[in-house]
Amino acid sequence: MFELGVVKRNITRANSVAADQLGHFGASTVHEALGRVGLMQNYLRPIYSGARISGTAVTVLMHPGDNWMLHVVAEQIQPGDIVVAALTSPNTDGFFGDLLATSFQARGARGLVIDGGCRDVKDLTEMRFPVWCRAISSKGTIKATLGSVNIPVVCAGACVTPGDVIVADDDGVVVVPAAMAVATLDAASKREALEADKRAKLASGVLGLDMYNMREPLAKAGLRYVD
């Protein structure tokens, strides 16, 4: 599965409408719509607040302290892609900075999700090139060993197959399998439609206990009120 030294050029990207629109719902809603699976570990954090993106995954697997393959993956980026970078073991070096971001942006990438470190965060923030990473670090990397591009990877605890949809915002990063992108978009839309009504009720002072009819199941479960 994780063969090293291979670049796969042709990958099947998820439906582009779904890939584009899932981002509007954000990671939390999409994660619910998908059945509460596919979430990356929450140690990945955005380098700046407020970014919300979605797009199709191109993947790269690298060794600790070596970012050579980020140059290789750059060539495989198509407009609308998000690069997902996994490591063979945990490492927080600064694999990615403003030069690579310039290149990725020129190729049409919408952002980077990396299970490692990032640097030049001030420049990246000014460029509005969003990165979700596990650390910020000035520590540079070498270019000595091969990894692979566009193979399935595990990034921050989630399996990512090239072409899957990535949704990332302040709440985290969710992976939607390509085959489920359209159905998930549909489910997310329905969830959100319901939420507006719920929000209005709750704002008016109605309790979730009543709105969701929880009083009976709580009593059945044994909840007791005392003074």
Next chain:
Amino acid sequence: MFELGVVKRNITRANSVAADQLGHFGASTVHEALGRVGLMQNYLRPIYSGARISGTAVTVLMHPGDNWMLHVVAEQIQPGDIVVAALTSPNTDGFFGDLLATSFQARGARGLVIDGGCRDVKDLTEMRFPVWCRAISSKGTIKATLGSVNIPVVCAGACVTPGDVIVADDDGVVVVPAAMAVATLDAASKREALEADKRAKLASGVLGLDMYNMREPLAKAGLRYVD
């Protein structure tokens, strides 16, 4: 102490003037005024910078991955309260989001302190509903098991009895026992009155060594100056 499945409806809230005014001094000054006790662990962080609140605690104890009791505690909130949510074991799932925040805000809650995860942080920031939490996570929770409401809890390493005063800002979260709220407010006021004068002296170049008369005790302790 931690009996599960119980909701206590009548709690004795701390003096409301003290509960309201302690927030003006902030967590660090209140922590000093209280004798350097009652601080929650510093892994709790605010979801956005700049919030500073105080209020009376209503408490809730939940299991990992299950936020059912947040709906139960909502009904017990009175204006001026801060919800303090503890877990039976560490977990970073997203227990709280914009719908619950809408409900809590409608009930008059000033904020949430939770020893777990939070989501919808962009919405919460726009609503100005402050949350101190140990992680941000899109991971949803279930509604299957009972916990308790308004029992004494340990939240992020600090004991909280319902009705205690909570003071929270960018520096952290402090718990002031209800019985000590008025005395602590008094002590905090005195501390702050002294600080303005000290700040002016230090700004003018006077050293703490001289202002606090530290040179003699340092010499006695054996401090040596060398060239």
Next chain:
Amino acid sequence: MFELGVVKRNITRANSVAADQLGHFGASTVHEALGRVGLMQNYLRPIYSGARISGTAVTVLMHPGDNWMLHVVAEQIQPGDIVVAALTSPNTDGFFGDLLATSFQARGARGLVIDGGCRDVKDLTEMRFPVWCRAISSKGTIKATLGSVNIPVVCAGACVTPGDVIVADDDGVVVVPAAMAVATLDAASKREALEADKRAKLASGVLGLDMYNMREPLAKAGLRYVD
């Protein structure tokens, strides 16, 4: 090396032009220019975004939970210095707050790097006194035990000799040995001159693969492209 109870008054500060100008290049570029050494661990984070400073190190070694020596080091600060505070064992208490910052600023300090906790972060942000620390904590400290001032210390995994140049920004904190400050400034200037040209090429769509002539070494290393 780490003798306790000593204050060294006369230290040899690095070349002041280099100490001042290295900050313009930022931690990541300086770290590269220095040969990828001298970086503090990336658990040190700035209390607010956007600060970028450089200056000469005055050092202090303290015990966990005891900030007495911060008052001692204040007297040794000269304009253009950055205080580097190390601990004898890990601790996240709030060693530093707005009063000490007022004093340090009055003495001409440009910032603080501390392998411990900091508090009053809202005030420090308003004062624009930048601090890089391992935690934010309301927990106050005592003034009971001696440490040392201006001895070589290990701060966040990096050796710092008094007088070394410190460069700190959003990417991290780098230590430049005083003897290498001028050469490092020269190397950093050259690096940056080259980067503008590279950035322009990458922005135009040229790939790093071509710009850096990586295709041949990648093929030699065995990289295979598949469809």
Next chain:
Amino acid sequence: MFELGVVKRNITRANSVAADQLGHFGASTVHEALGRVGLMQNYLRPIYSGARISGTAVTVLMHPGDNWMLHVVAEQIQPGDIVVAALTSPNTDGFFGDLLATSFQARGARGLVIDGGCRDVKDLTEMRFPVWCRAISSKGTIKATLGSVNIPVVCAGACVTPGDVIVADDDGVVVVPAAMAVATLDAASKREALEADKRAKLASGVLGLDMYNMREPLAKAGLRYVD
């Protein structure tokens, strides 16, 4: 609650039969018998395998890096006690070693639970004086600041009132409130009586699915079997 500088001499210890016998059941069974509450965080680990103790808590609260109060608590130990040591903020220094263990053992203490570090672990192992701690460290501590003895403390996330029963073994450390000690002993005995029968059935190949009648609730919850 956490007043500093106080030693309470008279505490009410839990029923001694219960305090002695709860240890036979071990931490996991007692934790279940108690209703799944009262567990310390699992970062506390025994310094050697195989110890299983129970006894009544005498408590002590200390500052990071300062073990002065361990000498004060020694005088309050009665045979059958277990010392529970909490800190005002996290610290892993070596607060406790073979000399203090000799003293504690001479006073009749059965062990130590400390939310800090321990040293001389080889000697302690040979003495068979068990310690549950958060780290092992050669780092010595000072004797400069007051804490308190026999006040309620939070140790590793659990509230401990002096006189409570502590049960500790390879699985962890549980706190049984004094008032619940006898009832918990009774519940633990009943649990264990049932377990022998269950163990025999499971060993013979009977499935928990059948023994606990889980098939129907699983089906109701929607579990589907596919080929």
Next chain:
Amino acid sequence: MFELGVVKRNITRANSVAADQLGHFGASTVHEALGRVGLMQNYLRPIYSGARISGTAVTVLMHPGDNWMLHVVAEQIQPGDIVVAALTSPNTDGFFGDLLATSFQARGARGLVIDGGCRDVKDLTEMRFPVWCRAISSKGTIKATLGSVNIPVVCAGACVTPGDVIVADDDGVVVVPAAMAVATLDAASKREALEADKRAKLASGVLGLDMYNMREPLAKAGLRYVD
């Protein structure tokens, strides 16, 4: 991929000879033979030293704090299997103890790999039922929510497909895809045959520098010897 509420009964297990024999080589050699991929994160540790097992994976996905599905997976165990338990979010509760171990052992399981906590470790050690886990905890779990059995899971950062070979010992846990089991066994055998000769040479004082002919590439890379 991670559909919840499904139990797959028919899975294709890897070649049984390879599954049995890979264990003789241990995790480190197999990891090398596999091309340095497929390793679980090293926070998973064995509950006792010295166990070395291999076998075919049956998988289970559970929610934090809920071990209901461990009873469901028990029925799917065949002799020679190793249970691999993944969680939907990080949690260290004690999902597994001596009763479940009795059942698993009766079904022929060789061990458990779980990305969560374990308890009754003294009993498990006496039973010689090895478990690799992320924590030891007395904290019990509930039986309230569905997960899945025999679906592909991510456990401690590694993808596991039901039927894959698991190799686990004191060095860690490796996953060998079923399709590569025989080839990996062959590669591991060859590696080990070479190692005996190397070990003898190194024991006689021959340096790796000479045995591996490293002096020339080191010199080419620029290594300088100084006095």
Next chain:
Amino acid sequence: MFELGVVKRNITRANSVAADQLGHFGASTVHEALGRVGLMQNYLRPIYSGARISGTAVTVLMHPGDNWMLHVVAEQIQPGDIVVAALTSPNTDGFFGDLLATSFQARGARGLVIDGGCRDVKDLTEMRFPVWCRAISSKGTIKATLGSVNIPVVCAGACVTPGDVIVADDDGVVVVPAAMAVATLDAASKREALEADKRAKLASGVLGLDMYNMREPLAKAGLRYVD
């Protein structure tokens, strides 16, 4: 200070009698004798219990995931040395296993202290080659980049100059600067002579409060006894 690509052949080792005998006192006593400095962080742990060694440091600095320089340092080992391996950034890969241990042992090394991972721990335990490391990992490393040998390094937070004395046991790892080795040996001997007498008194029931004359300073500090 950390120049890469250099091997220093001639280093000045500490007094050999002191280097040999300091080990008898163990890390904790030596750390006290040295003035409570020079301790490595306590995340370094021995791979097996009971080893206690001392010897002179030969140092090596490596990049994450690359153990090439361990072969280079092997040639610089003299009987009685302990290898101290530092990394340019945190990494837990398995840099060291049984083949390198065979070579190091053949050269006369007494052990390894490494701020990274180790593997083949079962073999190393059987060979009685002790290693203090930050993790155990099957993850192999590459041999692609230069580091340095016998330069000053920071290992687990402590500065080590080649030739310093290393003392390591179950309590941790201490670095004694070569110039202080003899004086530290003397101080450690004196400490230990005093301890036997203290231990006997404490074992007889004398309290530390009395033996160390603490009652008066405690009262002066304000300690109050209450009933």
